[in-house]
Structure formats: structure tokens, C-alpha cells
Amino acid sequence: MKDQNPKQPAEYISLVSFLILKVVLSFVLVNSMYELHRDEFLHLDQANHLAAGFTSVPPLTSLFSWLIKAFGNSYFMVKLIPALFGACTIFYCWKIVDFLKGNLLAKCLVAVACVCSSLLRLNTLYQPNSFDVLAWTAIFYYLLKYFDKNEARYLYAFAVFVALGFLNKYNILFLIMGLLPAIIITPNRKIFTDKSLYVAILLALVIISPNVIWQISHHFPVLIHMKALQSTQLVYVNRIDFFIGQFLFFISSIFFLLAGIGSLIFYKEFRKYNWIIFTYIITLLVFSYFKAKDYYALGLYPVLLAFGAVYLSRVLAKKYVLTGLLFVFNIGSFIYLLPLLMPVYSSAQIIARHKRFERVGALRWEDGKNHELPQDYADMQGWKELAALVDTAYGKVKDKSTLLIRADNYGQAGAINYYSKYTNINALSYNADYMYWFKMDKPIKDLILIEWSGDEDPQRKREQPLFDKITKIGELKNPYAREKGAAVFLLEGAKKEVTGIIKSEIEAEKNDH
Template sequence: MKDKNPNRLTAYGFLVFFLGLKLILSFVLVNSVYELQRDEFLHLDQANHLAAGFTSVPPLTSLFSWLIKAFGNGVFVVKLVPAIIGAITILYCWKIVGFLKGNLLAKCLVAVACICSSLLRLNTLYQPNSFDVLAWTAIFYYLLRYFDQKEAKYLYAFAVFVALGFLNKYNVLFLIIGLLPAIIITPNRKIFTDKHLYLSILLVVLIISPNVIWQIDNHFPVLKHMKLLRATQLVHVNRFDFFIGQFLFFISSIFILLAGIGSLIFYKDFRKYSWIILTYIITLIIFSYFKAKDYYALGLYPVLLAFGAVYLSRVLVKKHILSALLFAFNIGTFIYLLPLLMPVYSPAQIIAHHKRFERVGALRWEDGKNHELPQDYADMQGWKELAAIVDIAYGKVKDKSAVLIRADNYGQAGAVNYYSKYKNINAVSYNADYLYWFKMDKPIKDLILIEWAGDEDPQRKSEQPLFDKITKIGELKNPYAREKGAAVFLLEGAKKEVTGIIKSEIKEEKNDY
């Protein structure tokens, strides 16, 4: 039966428009000079090694990668997946506004707030972060519905997204830790008397159990990964910058965000939703304590934007000029800040506007130092060039079944596997998941090495006694690439002991990791 309600039809039309706009902008606001990002190659390669767990991320991303591979593994499909996830996030924000009895103005406000924010940039990268934000938003939505209607189906939907969030990124555990005290100290603690809560917890356990068992069998590599992360990246995180970042992510939507936070604290009609603002505060404190990266908390914000949009729509009812000014500020500020939020500038343009990027901390890398380009952008340069050099070396190998391609890091290995013209080239590394993907079932005759620019043995003197011939094939010349200067060597005629040495190194690296 057709829906004859014109208002509902108009709302559906606007929703379709915003979802379509979200997808389109995810493509057109990325300069074609940029290639895939370092982490994306690792995630895509996981499709070739499906398992219940990985050292870098939980297994859900590998299933997305398997689907991407099934649809051709092209860049368009790679980019389409996070864009669709971002669009679904907007859909859940729309549903939260609908739950709060928000009007069309509120729905449009939250859609624009999500699009004109750092979430747009997040959804251009094929990483677990996009689904992380979606899972958090869905978790808030289904809890809102459950606390309002006490229907068990919402608890089970909540449980499914907790489980999927866990299988996507363990980051969701911080949200659960923040939720527990927030619910306990509010009247919503009655949830603990509902038997369906415990059945839903059982559902979560069942869904995540393969990954938990994998972690146990592999001696909890997630703990080792977190230790390495703290030592190499989180050590450079400044807590003050963490809190500043929370507002910079949504600077274009700042009025909607502040309205969301303020209304949950002071607005009488939203008082029964106080558990949301408590969860927000507690989770931020936990993240700050552990010196987490600022974007880890992005999943907290769509629900706040939804509340802010509803509150402002009530304040601005029939105040059309003020409503128009709010949209103008949101969209206008986003356009002004667009080069800082999205990779629309080429590397040369970024360097030309160096001061503008430096002022907002966009040039600070994980090492705590400023560089010419934002780290993500430098990580999207030079990969095709590197893969082409490796292909030259690989083409010179006579017995391709007995050659090992060993990269210095997972980005190099993944980029070679993705961009190489040779199928099943299987570049590996002692880094991240690649450490477990070596194929050592037969003796190695030749070795292709990819070494970083700062390597202490550029002449490969340490390998000379182990091979008949060593040739430098080339090095990465792209001046904007993070891997600039990475060199490719072809080591031919391996001695018998080479295979044993590499196996020993693999074992040692696994023990250290």
C-alpha cells in the first residue's frame, strides 16, 4: 500500500538526498593524486587469509575485504564500503531524531552535521573506524528504544551491534565500560532485572567466542599489539590535545554539538536520557586516562548531534532566518575548512599552504613531529611506483615458486600485493599480520628485499656471503611519499642455509611480538 502522507514522503526524499550526497562527496572530495592508504592494503590482504582473528584487528574487516575481492577488488569498491557504512550511520542518526519526535528540520540538521564534519573524511578510508562509529551509534539507538518501550527485541539488536563492534574493533569495550556506571546510577538500572539482558549477553558471547578463543590460543596478541602501540604512538599523545580534538572534529557543527551536550544536561524533556551524557563524560575520562588517540571517541558524537538537532529544531521553530543561518554556518564553515578536513589539495598545494595546516596540528605525525604533509596523505603516495619496481625484480626471477619477497613493513607488502601486475605475488614482512603469512614449504632460491630509506646496510653487505649475486633494482623517488627512498634489491642464488636463517628470524620475531 502506497504511503500517501506527503510529509513522510518529503522526509524520505530528503533522506535519500543526504545519503546520496554522502556517497558522492566521499569520492569527489578526494584528489586523484592519492592512492590507497597504508592500512587499507593490510586490511584488503586479510581477504586472502581468512581467520577468526588477526594480530592487527579483529576478523570483521577481513569479511568486508572478502566481499570487496568478490566484487573485483577495485579502488572504487574499496572506497564504496566505508562510504556506505557512513551513510548507514546517518540513517541511524535520522532514526534517533525520529525516536525523539524530531521534525524534518531536526533530521536535516543532523544529516548536515554528520556530512560536514570529520566523519566524512573517516568514511573515505577503508579502516575499522567507520564501522566502529556505526556500531556505537546503533548501540545508543537500540538502548534508547529499549529504555522507552522495554521490548526485548531492542536488547537483542543492541547485543548484535556490541558483538559486531567487538569483532570490528576492541575499542567498543571502552563504550561498554562507560555505559555501565552511567546506567547503574540512573533509574535505567532496572535493566539488570530483565532476563533478556542476560540472554542478550549470552548472544554476544556466542558471536564473539571464535575470536576470543583465537586470542587465547595465540596468547592474546591484542595485548602485545596494545603494548607496542603505547610505546610507539600513544606515548606522543597529549591529553589536552585529545580534548581539543573532540571539538575540532565537529567545528563546523559546533552549535549542534554544544546544543546536544547542553540539552542533555539542562533541558527538562531530555532529563530521562541523562545516561547518555554520563556515558559521554565517563568514556572520555577513560580514554584520556589511557592517552588514547582523539578519534577513538568519534562514536560518541552522532547521538549527541541527534539530540542537539532536535533541541535546536524546537528552539528555532518558525524562526526561519535563524534556521537558515545555522545551515549557512555549518555548510560555509565546512567549505572554508575543506582543505584541512579532506584530501582535496595535492601535496604541492599543501606545502604551499604549510602554515595553515601546521596551525591546526595537521602536520604532526605519530612520532610527535611536524612534517611536510599530514601523515595519512604521505601514506597515500608512492605505492604504485614501489610495486612497479618490485615487478621489475620479480620479472627477472626464473623460478617464481622459489622466490621470497620480504618487505620492511606491512604497508610495503600490502601495496605490492595489491598493485602488482603479477597474481599471487605474496609479498610478506616481519611486521603485523604478514609475520604469519610466510610460505616456507620449499627452499628459497632468490630473495627480493624492500628496505626503508634509513636502512643501515644499503649495500647489503650482510647478505653478500649468502647469495651469488645482489642487484639494486631501484628505489622510490616520489618526494611526497612516507616511504621515499625505500630500495628494492634482487638477491639471486641463495645458499642452503638462507631458508633456515629466515625461518629462525620468523620464529624470533613471533616470540618478540
């Protein structure tokens, strides 16, 4: 049977074009001088230690890492996965617009709004955040469909994405905290009389149960992780900056965002969807109360952009000049702000434009202080150099079976394992998940030690009585790397007590965590 809707081919072509564009931009707008990010290394290493849970993140990321490893563990694959999640987010925005009976213009508007925003930067990093935004967007879509059609299948799809979101990042619990009261105070509370809801809840619980059991059996490390995060990072979060950040993330798409918020409040046709705006407000307040980082709330925005695109497409119907100006502003302002949003500049170029980056807070790190480069950019340099130094030390060791490589932090350990030319190298750390991956089944005879700059014992006097020979292989020289000054030492001929000392240190670190 012939296609009776002549608009469909144009819509399919437009959608596919935007999805391809989204993926391509995730690669071409990253300066080639940058390497992988320190957090990416930890996630990639989890593929070698599959489990129902980790101290740093839930287990879903490790399954994506296993997939990346199966396809060669290349830089391309590492970057492709979050880019695809970003493309899927646009797909769900497209579906939301379609649900609202938006035309092709509205669909193109929301696609441009998503591409020309901080979501593009988010989707260049292999972290749980990209799937988090995708899961939140899918959850809004399936709830919209359920409240409209009252069909159980949408509740089940909703439950699956809640569960997958939970297994990806516990951040999704904040969305649930916003959704529940928002639904209760609107006529949509009739959902609680639908038996299918409880089947859906059971389905979600079954999916997340392995991780819940893991958390219980390991005495809820997520709570300990959150406590550490609160004391080391969230303590520097300013609530005013949190709310300012919500709009700065979408400054190029600000008209879509404001139209989405405004239409859900004032536009008569959208008032039946007011549970979305209530969810948005309540969730932001919860985030603010807990002094969360501003990007934790990014998942709230794709649905708002979709509503804004539909509303603007109706307001601008047949007003071609205004529509063109809207596209020009959105794309033009994004291009102007591109160096602040994406790592297109080299480190030297950023330093030369220091004031521009400082004015928008891009140089403020999690310690609350300003530095020469954005923290993420400093976290994407020096890793290959460090791995090469460790390879030099590794090549000098005759018996690799009794060698331990102990890095100062998870970024170092993961980078060494990823960039080393030796496939069987296994760097570890007393930091993050690595502390649980030690296998002390043989006495340690040699040790490769990586210590960051600022160490109080640069000559390794503490270890001199415990080893026959200590050699400094070198230190990381990259002036732009956050790890600048990290030194690599080869400690040979360990005394018998070394293995026991290391085991005690591991246990002490575990107890502290």
C-alpha cells in the first residue's frame, strides 16, 4: 500500500539528518590534542570487573564498557556510545513533538535546540550523564502517552526506563521525588488506581534487584560515596549558581526553554500537561535543597524544549522572517559561544583568552577556585605521557607475575591500563573501585609506584628500607595536565613484609570508605 502521507519522507530524512549531525559534531568539535577524560578510564576498566554494583556508579555503564571492549576499545567507540545516547534523546524529543501534533517545523526546531546546547558537550564524554538525560526524556514521553491512551504498555516502558536509569545513575531518584507529588496534585493521580502501575513497579524492582541486593550486601557504599561527594565537592556548590546554570546550559536555545515553561503554565491546550511543570519545579527545589551540581538536572530540559518548539511553531506559523531569525539566533549564538561549550580550543588558546572563560565561570573547578583551564580539559591531558613512563618501568621488570602497579588515583590507574602498549598491564589504586580489584595471591617482589606532585616524600625515603633498589623513571611534564608532576618510580627487590603492608593499607582504605 502506497504511503498516503507525503510529509513522511521529508520527516524521516530530516530526522536521520539531525541524528547523523548530532553524532558527527560530537567528534569534529573536539580538539585532537585532548585525550580521554579521567572518569572515562574508570568506566572503561569496569568492563574487566563486571559486577552487580560498584562504589562509584551503578552497573549499567560497565555493560556499555564491555560492549565497547568487544568492538575494539577504540577512542571512536568510546565517543560513539554517548553520542548515540544524545541522538536517541533527540529522537524522543521528536516523538514528544509528534505526540503534541507538532509539524515538521516544530520537530526541526527542537532538534536544533538540543544540538545547539550544552547537551552536545555532555554527549562527548563517556559518563553516565548522557544515558541519564536519555532515560529522563523517555520517561516523560511514556508518561505522556500513558496519560493520553491509558494503555499498560506505556507504563511498562516507563518502568523499564526508570529501572535502566536507576542502574545507570541513582540521580533518577530525584526525578521520582519530583514526579510523585506532581502527579498526586493533578487529575493524573488516577494512575494509582490502575493495577498495571503496580505490575510496572514490580517489573522495575525485578530489573534493579541485583544492584539493590549488591548495595545491601556491601553496606550501601552509595551512601558513603554521596557523603564523600558532599564533603569534597557539593560543599562548594552555590544555590544561586545552580539556578543560573539551568539557563546558561540552554542560553542559545533560551527562547525554546522559556516558551516551553510558559506554554505549560499559560497555553490552554497544554494545561493538561501541567504535571510536567510541577515536576520541573519540585525536582529543581529538591536538587537545590541537597546542593546538587547544576548539570544533575539536565534531564528535565529536553521535554521542555519539545513543548517550546511546538508552541513557537504555532505562534510563528507562516511568519517566515521571524522563523528564520529564530534559527539564526539559535545557531548563530551557539557558534559564538562554541569555544566556551566545546573543547575546540587548544590549552594555549584558552589561556590566551583567559578572561572570556573566567567571566562565565568555566575556569572554576570543584574545589571552588579558578584555574588556567576548565577542569574537564585539564582532566583530558597527560595520560599518554604517564602511560609511556609506566611502560618504561614495566619493561625493566623481569617477573611480571610478582609486580604490582599502584597509582595515586583512579584516573592514573585507568589511563595506564587504557594507553599502555602492554595488553596485560594491570594498574591499581587505593582509590574508587580499584581498591576492590587487588588480587594479592602472590608475594610482591617489585612495585611501580605513581605519586602525584606535592608528595611529601619525593625521594621515597619511606620505601627505601623495604626495597633493594628504587629508581625514578620520570615525571609527567605536560604543563596543561591536571596530573602535571606525577612521578613514576620502580621499586625492586621487595622485602617479605611489603606484601603484608600493602594488604593492610588496602584494608585500611576499605574501612575508611
